[in-house]
Amino acid sequence: DAGVIQSPRHEVTEMGQEVTLRCKPISGHNSLFWYRQTMMRGLELLIYFNNNVPIDDSGMPEDRFSAKMPNASFSTLKIQPSEPRDSAVYFCATGTGTYGYTFGSGTRLTVV
Amino acid sequence: GQSLEQPSEVTAVEGAIVQINCTYQTSGFYGLSWYQQHDGGAPTFLSYNALDGLEETGRFSSFLSRSDSYGYLLLQELQMKDSASYFCAVGNQAGTALIFGKGTTLSVSS
Numbered sequence: 649d650a651g652v653i654q655s656p657r658h659e660v661t662e663m664g665q666e667v668t669l670r671c672k673p674i675s676g677h678n679s680l681f682w683y684r685q686t687m688m689r690g691l692e693l694l695i696y697f698n699n700n701v702p703i704d705d706s707g708m709p710e711d712r713f714s715a716k717m718p719n720a721s722f723s724t725l726k727i728q729p730s731e732p733r734d735s736a737v738y739f740c741a742t743g744t745g746t747y748g749y750t751f752g753s754g755t756r757l758t759v760v
Numbered sequence: 761g762q763s764l765e766q767p768s769e770v771t772a773v774e775g776a777i778v779q780i781n782c783t784y785q786t787s788g789f790y791g792l793s794w795y796q797q798h799d800g801g802a803p804t805f806l807s808y809n810a811l812d813g814l815e816e817t818g819r820f821s822s823f824l825s826r827s828d829s830y831g832y833l834l835l836q837e838l839q840m841k842d843s844a845s846y847f848c849a850v851g852n853q854a855g856t857a858l859i860f861g862k863g864t865t866l867s868v869s870s
Contacts, residue, residue: 693858745849750805751802753801
């Protein structure tokens with residue numbers, strides 16, 4: 649298994665544009681998590697899914713953010729419209745607390 | 761609310777021992793985890809404690825005291841490659857997502 653795969657690795661976009669981040673999780677795991685990391689706020693949970701169903705999206709900053717998991721092999725995080733304060737590294741992860749999460753390599757988003 | 765407190769920075773020299781503390785306040789508790797993250801990389805899982813006591817894995821050990829809402833990560837025989845950020849994380853119940861502390865940056869010098 650190639651692990652959790654995220655794309656793109658880097659994204660630079662202009663304010664107001666739509667951004668879509670993608671995640672292919674490790675097969676066999678029921679849960680998928682989206683986190684955002686910044687120097688100021690650290691690793692923040694945005695949303696997580698169990699069996700493709702969103703369980704807790706209370707960390708999604710505002711309506712500009714949306715996430716989907718149409719099947720067990722794929723998830724997207726969309727920001728529309730993007731703003732400079734959305735600049736961060738976005739991580740997708742699978743796993744359990746007991747045995748550990750496996751994180752993807754992250755998407756470094758820069759909104760100018 | 762939930763919060764985790766850990767020091768922002770720790771410095772040490774090669775071969776030394778360092779302890780990174782973590783105190784937490786959560787509505788429930790289902791275990792304390794530790795993750796390591798090198799610059800530009802993704803967090804990687806180090807350890808998990810559900811019960812009180814010390815868990816040892818090679819040069820790294822992790823301790824938990826549930827009554828004190830406190831844990832620590834102990835790194836022994838420090839190497840330059842241990843320079844990284846270390847995060848404690850708490851799950852407040854089974855099946856929920858981990859909440860991470862802000863991280864401790866460890867700098868190991870020769």
